[in-house]
Amino acid sequence: MINVGIIGYGYWGPNLVRNFFAAKDCRVKSVADARPDRLQQLGKIFPTIIGVKNAEEIICDPDIDAVVIATPVSTHFSLARKALANGKHVLLEKPMTSSVEEAEFLINLAEQKKVLLMVDHTFLYTGAVQKMKQLIDGQELGSIKYLDSTRINLGLFQSDINVLWDLAPHDLSILSHIVNEQPYSVNARGITHTNNEIENIAYLTVNFPSGLIAHFNCSWTSPVKVRMMLIGGDQKMILYNDLEPTEKIKVYDTGYNYSNDEEKKQVMVDYRTGDIYVPKLATTEALLGMANDFISCIQEIKQPLSSSKLGLEVVRILEASNESIKNQGKEVVLEAFTIPVS
Amino acid sequence: MINVGIIGYGYWGPNLVRNFFAAKDCRVKSVADARPDRLQQLGKIFPTIIGVKNAEEIICDPDIDAVVIATPVSTHFSLARKALANGKHVLLEKPMTSSVEEAEFLINLAEQKKVLLMVDHTFLYTGAVQKMKQLIDGQELGSIKYLDSTRINLGLFQSDINVLWDLAPHDLSILSHIVNEQPYSVNARGITHTNNEIENIAYLTVNFPSGLIAHFNCSWTSPVKVRMMLIGGDQKMILYNDLEPTEKIKVYDTGYNYSNDEEKKQVMVDYRTGDIYVPKLATTEALLGMANDFISCIQEIKQPLSSSKLGLEVVRILEASNESIKNQGKEVVLEAFTIPVS
Amino acid sequence: MINVGIIGYGYWGPNLVRNFFAAKDCRVKSVADARPDRLQQLGKIFPTIIGVKNAEEIICDPDIDAVVIATPVSTHFSLARKALANGKHVLLEKPMTSSVEEAEFLINLAEQKKVLLMVDHTFLYTGAVQKMKQLIDGQELGSIKYLDSTRINLGLFQSDINVLWDLAPHDLSILSHIVNEQPYSVNARGITHTNNEIENIAYLTVNFPSGLIAHFNCSWTSPVKVRMMLIGGDQKMILYNDLEPTEKIKVYDTGYNYSNDEEKKQVMVDYRTGDIYVPKLATTEALLGMANDFISCIQEIKQPLSSSKLGLEVVRILEASNESIKNQGKEVVLEAFTIPVS
């Protein structure tokens, strides 16, 4: 039985509490939030869980094995550092930290302390992403040529992070999970319409050595909600529409072959469109899968699907996107990774 | 009665012939195409039109008042120059030319010769774009903050121009038509998957002094066809889905206001979502509207909706996008216009 | 403060408990269910509510003011009769009873005992139905000519009632709520594919003296879920798609006028299609609105939106549909109402 303490009972906190409550071999002992009304809300729904005011009460509780941190990103590093230093296993909400430096520090500290450090990239536990991963690993799509994601809606303007840090982590975690190649550079362009430094619309391109291109369109100011990703291989292509209630994934037997006609100095392209296949997806709740992975990886001392290394990759791309935006979209080369992704 | 000759009877040519055939005060005298099977096809459907092998036969025909050029882009300049020099009115298919230099040369030549030079940006004549223009001019949307366009499908790979030159002119012409502001720079990133220099996927951002941002997602390698544009004002927003058979335009009474809380150093944002309105659109054929505009502007010596100045603006952005793509997405500042757009 | 007891903690019970828990001036004292695992489940989520095995413990509890009955339809009558006889206010799940006779008996008993008898037709409390009611009452649609409803999916085959009794009550309650006219007859045709007497597909037509026609397509054996209703007036028409996340109601400025050309013995019809309007809907939870209506009608001694009279109307149509199905679809005239609907 793993005793869990959860820090932060805001928008996402109740979902975490509910799922860790339901997870196997896990007991939610306490939840910390400085706001009295949030703790009162907690007490009404989960009378057996202790509500505390200070994160410290969880981080220092000798009873607690694992700490879940669901607070604003800017506080992730200091809370996680203390918890890791106290020998707690740590689950961080996405994005992992505000910088690559912080993320690398935490990864090293967790290794030293021999505890688990994990990042909650919930999408990796959805039936849709698992099916896509399976199809891609099974070579159904052939060689991946592009990933194109649109994640827009009329969203809550964040006051500490821009729209890429808010929305792109979902798609970047999917990219890292399903593509077995390291990106070499990014370009990003964004704009703020609220007279501050925080972009509410931004476009990010991630470039790969093989010619794979990934693009992310993020906005808090769209009148319609769109959650759409295209993944194109040279054999087949996937349309992933997360708003479809059941038909989230469509696999198109669509592609093209080309040959270079040396004489005419032309490229000859053969097109192919065929059947479409809509696989049935697992419908288990993704967040429960994530909670169970966290608990069982603690117990079995192994790395989870949504590892700290993957969390670091996401932060590395986000950090580079900041630099590109501040430099009018110029290409920013990603530094070589100092921590190898297993 | 204006006598018209049409050069090029390929993919788009039959549509031009059919609509100039139906246009007011207009006679299609001859059509030029070097391919015998195309002329045979012409003869079957339009037995009264003369098919000729050489463009020269049209350009030099003293009977012909106006020349429509529907050939590959690389040939636009030389054909149009000859026709203008011969005192013909000229309609060019989009994009107008391969370079800003060529476009400016033709504009100057047409002014000198006192003939009409026009570019066929057909979309400007659709009920959808006309309704959007009307709403924006009527201040329904407030101040325009962004335009976001996706135009993707499994498309014919062109052998002379990349995907931006092929697909983006439609959306760039709409941008120029509905926005009363000059862009100052572009960023573009693209990739070729056919081992040549011609990008089949590309992303273009057009930046404006006011903070308006416009983004264009173009691809020949999508398994699904998407024709979607979002235009966001600070009062209302438009979703334009050109694939909807009747409900192409949706006007969302959606917006947000913000205030800067100086003390807390925070931006406070108020959101608003209200009713949606789907205006009825005119259903006249856009291409016929374009043909009629060309003929009547010749007769009345005035400038058409889809003017050569607008055509030049589109080429200017495309040319800059080329430079940005070849420089890994770096910002390219648009030169000051040498020809004022009226 | 009204003390409530809830009988039945199956599929719908937890929703009732949760919403009566949240309702104003209301305390959920106890819940009855014969199944130990259901009561255990209750205790886990609502530790303050008493779980009891027998409905009698609720019906005879002098502390309890109002009884909510969420059990199979066949048990509604005997449970409600006992509760009413004991002076309790009663809320019945839909459909109200298995027969008109039972429903009329309960209505008379409630009047005699001066307690409230109400039926939970939840849809009447949705933002969508409230908006439609408002538009129709405001004469926006003109005279109502038809209502056409499709409610199909791969559904749980019920063992005691057929698909009409299971699915149509929602749509019939909407019909009764928004149309101010008494139907005079019904036709219904159905089929069972499970070798018993319980139809899994059925079609119901409800005929009105004015020429208004209402049609209901219900199935448990559709591969896709459809929840669609068309309401056509002679001025405007409504499309109500309950599966749309936000745009549930579309109001079409569509109609036609006709004139009889006496000479030609022909009808001349003028068609009209105009703008579409998608009103913003209230997003409060319908079931909570229903619970609040029940409680406040008890307190203020008035009739609720979802009255027992309306519940009776629904049962009257369902009972007639049974007779029609058993007689190969022949028209069944609805008997004159013995209880006037206020």
Add this chain to the structure above:
Amino acid sequence: MINVGIIGYGYWGPNLVRNFFAAKDCRVKSVADARPDRLQQLGKIFPTIIGVKNAEEIICDPDIDAVVIATPVSTHFSLARKALANGKHVLLEKPMTSSVEEAEFLINLAEQKKVLLMVDHTFLYTGAVQKMKQLIDGQELGSIKYLDSTRINLGLFQSDINVLWDLAPHDLSILSHIVNEQPYSVNARGITHTNNEIENIAYLTVNFPSGLIAHFNCSWTSPVKVRMMLIGGDQKMILYNDLEPTEKIKVYDTGYNYSNDEEKKQVMVDYRTGDIYVPKLATTEALLGMANDFISCIQEIKQPLSSSKLGLEVVRILEASNESIKNQGKEVVLEAFTIPVS
């Protein structure tokens, strides 16, 4: 080479002319229409075809082998009778005739005269219907349990036939084509909103001995256009949405099995939902396929896909639907067929 004359150049006539023009081994010699403006229109597009005023000029033309009749239904019988009597092959637009008696007379006459009599049920030649036929014949769906069709829009009110005779022939021809069972009865209910005897909304149920039920929802007064058919087998189910540009047919691996629990007097149902498959469809023009079938069946003396027997079946159901509507929806048993369908 078969010489064809076409009678009627109204709404559908130009499509027939265009496709017989393109058909193999076929020459369109003349077209008859009493309206001068229609003949003028013909001359503009097809200068080689002779326009004539009277149908007689075609029916009596010794040069003409085959007559295509695209006039109002009420004239089908007399025109076809004359043409057949003159030894012409005849193609009738749908519905074949105004009554079963007429249809049977024509079928007998054609047999006597040894000429081909065919009905243009164009849908049988679409890629969608051909794929459904192939799937059903290949036992992919198992035993067919239901067919449910909705064909509604704001449509032209016909002055001679009701909405069922206008819209249902398409769906009834598909029913007859894909289902290998004779229906035994129909129920229909309809309403007129134009103060004449011509229903603008009608619902038709066709009942089969095996328990298969087919239902048709037809309306000229819907604000939205719907063309949707569900076909449910006990193994798989099909959704056919004719308005989808490419994904018209979806095959659902969805079904249920049941067993009768004798002890509990209950039916136990097992549900199954699996993958969905969207087959690629042939995109050849259906009307051209029909025209080619007509010509080649004349040449090879064989029966076409869209035979006169199938046309008769459609009329038989329509005639019975009239009787049911005029008798308030009562079941009308279909008479035993006097002409065996091969």
